[in-house]
Amino acid sequence: MFLPQFLRDMRSQKMRTFLTIFGIIWGTISVVLLLGFGVGLEQRLYKNMHGLGEGIIILWPGRTSMAYEGLGKGRPLRFLEEDAFLLEREILQIKYSCPEYSKWDVKLKYKKNTYSSLVRGIYPFYSDMRNVIPERNGRFINRIDIEQKRRVIFIGFSIKEELFKDEPAVGKYISVNSVPFQVVGVLIEKTQNSTYGNRDEFTTFISATTFSSLFGYKYINNMVIQAHDPFQNEFIQERILQVLGKKYRFSPKDTEALLVWDTMENEKTTKAIMIGFNTFMGIVGAFTLIVGGIGVSNIMNAVVEERTKEIGLKMALGAKKRFVLGQFLFETLLITLVGGAIGLAFSYGIISAFPTTSIEEYIGKPTLSFGVGLVTVALLGLIGFISGLGPARRAANLHPVDALRQ
Amino acid sequence: MIKMKKINKIYGTGASKVEALKNIDLEVKENEFVGLIGPSGSGKSTLMNIIGCLDVPSSGEYYFGGESVENFNHNQLAEIRNEKIGFVFQNFNLLPYATAYENVEIPMIFMGVKAKKRKSMALELLDSVGLAARATHKPGELSGGEMQRVALARALANNPSLILADEPTGNLDTKSGDEILAIFENLWKQGHTLVVITHNPNISARAQRIVKLIDGTIENNGK
Numbered sequence: 001m002f003l004p005q006f007l008r009d010m011r012s013q014k015m016r017t018f019l020t021i022f023g024i025i026w027g028t029i030s031v032v033l034l035l036g037f038g039v040g041l042e043q044r045l046y047k048n049m050h051g052l053g054e055g056i057i058i059l060w061p062g063r064t065s066m067a068y069e070g071l072g073k074g075r076p077l078r079f080l081e082e083d084a085f086l087l088e089r090e091i092l093q094i095k096y097s098c099p100e101y102s103k104w105d106v107k108l109k110y111k112k113n114t115y116s117s118l119v120r121g122i123y124p125f126y127s128d129m130r131n132v133i134p135e136r137n138g139r140f141i142n143r144i145d146i147e148q149k150r151r152v153i154f155i156g157f158s159i160k161e162e163l164f165k166d167e168p169a170v171g172k173y174i175s176v177n178s179v180p181f182q183v184v185g186v187l188i189e190k191t192q193n194s195t196y197g198n199r200d201e202f203t204t205f206i207s208a209t210t211f212s213s214l215f216g217y218k219y220i221n222n223m224v225i226q227a228h229d230p231f232q233n234e235f236i237q238e239r240i241l242q243v244l245g246k247k248y249r250f251s252p253k254d255t256e257a258l259l260v261w262d263t264m265e266n267e268k269t270t271k272a273i274m275i276g277f278n279t280f281m282g283i284v285g286a287f288t289l290i291v292g293g294i295g296v297s298n299i300m301n302a303v304v305e306e307r308t309k310e311i312g313l314k315m316a317l318g319a320k321k322r323f324v325l326g327q328f329l330f331e332t333l334l335i336t337l338v339g340g341a342i343g344l345a346f347s348y349g350i351i352s353a354f355p356t357t358s359i360e361e362y363i364g365k366p367t368l369s370f371g372v373g374l375v376t377v378a379l380l381g382l383i384g385f386i387s388g389l390g391p392a393r394r395a396a397n398l399h400p401v402d403a404l405r406q
Numbered sequence: 407m408i409k410m411k412k413i414n415k416i417y418g419t420g421a422s423k424v425e426a427l428k429n430i431d432l433e434v435k436e437n438e439f440v441g442l443i444g445p446s447g448s449g450k451s452t453l454m455n456i457i458g459c460l461d462v463p464s465s466g467e468y469y470f471g472g473e474s475v476e477n478f479n480h481n482q483l484a485e486i487r488n489e490k491i492g493f494v495f496q497n498f499n500l501l502p503y504a505t506a507y508e509n510v511e512i513p514m515i516f517m518g519v520k521a522k523k524r525k526s527m528a529l530e531l532l533d534s535v536g537l538a539a540r541a542t543h544k545p546g547e548l549s550g551g552e553m554q555r556v557a558l559a560r561a562l563a564n565n566p567s568l569i570l571a572d573e574p575t576g577n578l579d580t581k582s583g584d585e586i587l588a589i590f591e592n593l594w595k596q597g598h599t600l601v602v603i604t605h606n607p608n609i610s611a612r613a614q615r616i617v618k619l620i621d622g623t624i625e626n627n628g629k
Contacts, residue, residue: 114514312500316460318488318516320481400460404499 004330005149006309020299021339024380027289028343029350031079034281036351036366042274044364051179051192051200053130055230058196058261059223059240065256068247077248077257078219081208083195086247087225091239095228098126098308101211102197102221108155108204110163117159120221121174121211129226131190132200138170138185145207151214153181156201160186177212194266196222233264261266282375289383297387300332311395312403321396328395332388333381340380342375350390407436407568407599408457409548413466415452415622417469426452427453428622430466431623434601436567439594440615451572457601458491458570459483471567475520488490488516492561500545500628507541511562531559535589551582558589569593571602575609587612 045224061077084099101121108115127133127140134140134154145152153176160169169183192199211217227236237260238252246254305313311324351366414496415427426449434440434457444450455461456468459475462483468475478486487493500509502598510528519527532541535555545553554574561569571590575583587608593601602609610616618626 071590309499310501314512314516315484315492315502316458316499317513318484318564320484320516323516401455404460404495 004014008332016299017242017300017335020295020335021342023292023295024289024336024339025292025343027383028340028376028380029265029287029347030288031282031285031366032344032347032372033350033366034285035278035372035375036347036368038274038278038281039118039362039369040364040366041373042278043362043367045193045274046267047364048191048193050268051190052194053226054223055227055233055264056129057225057233057236057263058260059225060221062257062259064250064254066251067252067253070226070255071249075250079216079223079244081212081220083165083244083247084223086219087223087240087243089245091236093227093229093232093236094225094238095269096125096129096226098123098128098129098224099208099220100222100224101208101215101217103211103215103217106177106204108159108174108176110172113165115159115164117156117372118203119211120197120205121201121208121215121217122205123208123269126205127224129224131189131202133190133204134185135188138183140185141205141207145341146209149209149213150207150209151176151179151181152184154185154187154205155183156190156199156203158199158201159204167234173341174262176204176206176214194263207390230264231268233262234252234298234304237262273281278288282406286379287334289379291384293336293387296332296335296384297390299335300328300388300391301394303331304328304391307395307405308398311398311404312400315398315400324396324398325392328392329385329388330387332392333384336384336387340377343375407438407471408432408434409467409469410456411467413453413456413463415449415456415461415466416464426459426622427456430622430624432520432617432624432627433454434599435595437524437594439590439600439612440602441610441616442619443605443616444619444625448619450619452622453619454570454572454601456604457568458493459486466531488513488570489564490566492563492566494557494561494569494571494574495553496576498545498550498557498577500553500556500560501565502545504541505544505557506537506548507555508549509545510560510563510626513560515625517564520556527563528559534562535559549582550578551585554578554582554586555589558586562593566598568601571604573598573603573605574605575604585610 030236061079063077064071064073064075067073081099084097086095086218088094091198103119105116106119108117122141123140123146132140140154141152143395146152153174155169163169163174164172169186172183173180174183187200197203225236227233241255241258245254248259314324351368351394354366410430410432413427414425417424430453430530442453443452452461456463459470459524462476462589473489475486479586484602496618507528510531511524514524529538529541532592535558537552540548540552545556545594546557555577575586576587590600590602591612602613603608616626617624
């Protein structure tokens with residue numbers, strides 16, 4: 001019987017009810033949209049970052065900076081293919097270790113179209129490590145290509161555009177520095193915000209064995225290493241210094257002997273920035289919601305004022321404090337949750353209708369995730385409770401005699 | 407039933423100090439019908455509030471049903487009001503948005519009576535005051551006498567031992583007042599204890615005992 005009374009109260013003060021609920025709706029939309037955009041941006045950043053690969057380490061030979069075992073400092077190092085396999089054998093935490101050859105300005109030609117490209121010589125598992133994934137109908141370099149030193153090539157999607165335009169590329173032959181290679185696959189479209197050398201869309205990949213025999217390379221350009229667990233990357237780096245230091249006789253403390261790019265570092269930094277960013281967004285949204293909560297609190301104070309006599313009567317008839325407290329808290333939470341539900345529905349509409357345009361590549365698409373929903377509902381509940389508590393306590397602490405006299 | 411020893415009630419402090427009740431000694435036995443009279447400002451309502459456990463005395467001893475209630479907390483006082491006392495007010499104090507039977511149900515809600523039982527008991531009580539036909543009417547649709555009968559039904563909801571009424575006929579015409587009075591007499595015969603503040607000579611004539619208050623003290627304690 002108290003719900004009808006509450007509804008009657010709300011109906012009799014339509015404008016007041018509307019403004020109160022509007023405050024909560026507005027606050028909810030702010031929280032959801034700000035957090036939703038934050039999450040969308042975060043997802044987009046990670047997606048772009050993972051264009052390079054997930055948690056990989058890229059390793060180049062450097063120059064020694066310490067004298068060690070009778071060898072002077074300043075000695076340049078060069079690595080062989082087998083060094084990559086040595087690391088994979090010696091360090092259990094490494095999942096894959098792939099040698100990588102590189103050659104710039106290789107002339108590619110198909111019919112009359114030419115393109116000057118970076119060519120990399122790699123092993124099949126490079127595809128998984130670096131997220132170099134073929135489009136349907138194509139494939140990446142495989143084990144047989146390696147064993148038979150086949151002249152097959154995997155090309156970036158932008159190179160495919162340059163050479164083939166709208167023609168299908170897979171199965172066709174292109175010349176690579178005048179040597180014919182068959183295209184076996186084209187990179188699927190992906191975004192990539194960091195590179196070493198060139199973005200994969202502008203790169204071509206051939207078998208490492210083919211690469212070394214075709215171009216006569218003995219030394220690799222770099223290695224790409226992926227751990228079973230990226231959080232062990234730091235430990236792996238120490239072990240690499242030990243293993244390669246033993247082979248090439250440099251101090252395991254000589255960090256300049258190897259140039260290491262641990263992409264997990266970027267990820268950690270990005271994560272830290274995004275936590276800060278999302279917290280900031282959340283706080284801005286939460287403040288808007290708190291302003292709504294203050295509105296609710298004010299209204300409930302007015303309601304307590306209007307119903308003082310009734311509260312006194314209920315107390316005279318045996319209502320305990322907790323009953324009065326509960327009634328007003330319930331009403332406040334109801335207002336908050338109704339406003340919150342409407343706000344969530346609106347936010348969902350806005351997010352669904354968000355135009356997928358070219359800016360999506362940079363700022364991502366706002367997302368109404370479970371986390372965002374949970375944060376919003378928790379905030380709403382908290383704000384409802386806090387804004388209801390003051391008026392409810394005031395009501396519960398009324399003296400029945402004074403309240404009845406009103 | 408109730409026993410008061412040297413009850414004082416003081417409002418305010420210093421210059422604004424008001425002694426509303428001074429050294430009140432009062433005893434009401436079970437199934438007594440006591441009329442409380444006195445000019446306005448004599449402390450009748452204050453005494454009523456203390457008897458009804460709506461307020462606590464500044465000093466003195468108060469026993470309700472043999473229990474000392476001076477040190478009871480809010481919840482304990484609320485329980486006594488709910489289970490042992492039925493209130494009837496001069497201005498009825500019905501909830502305007504609730505129907506007659508819903509108003510009667512209120513004390514039962516606080517006692518935790520289930521909805522179904524509550525409704526049937528409320529209807530029964532309304533029937534006992536002759537208002538069964540008006541059960542679904544709201545106070546705005548009832549006459550003054552009918553409203554007070556609803557209030558009486560509400561006061562009887564949890565079958566209290568004491569019925570406290572503050573000017574129950576003060577806002578009623580003579581005919582309605584007499585109807586209420588008849589119900590009071592009936593309740594008394596059924597074994598209820600009645601304490602009624604009144605200016606109505608009809609009520610004071612029928613009361614077993616009249617307590618007259620003047621300036622916060624009992625002037626006359628007997629018939």
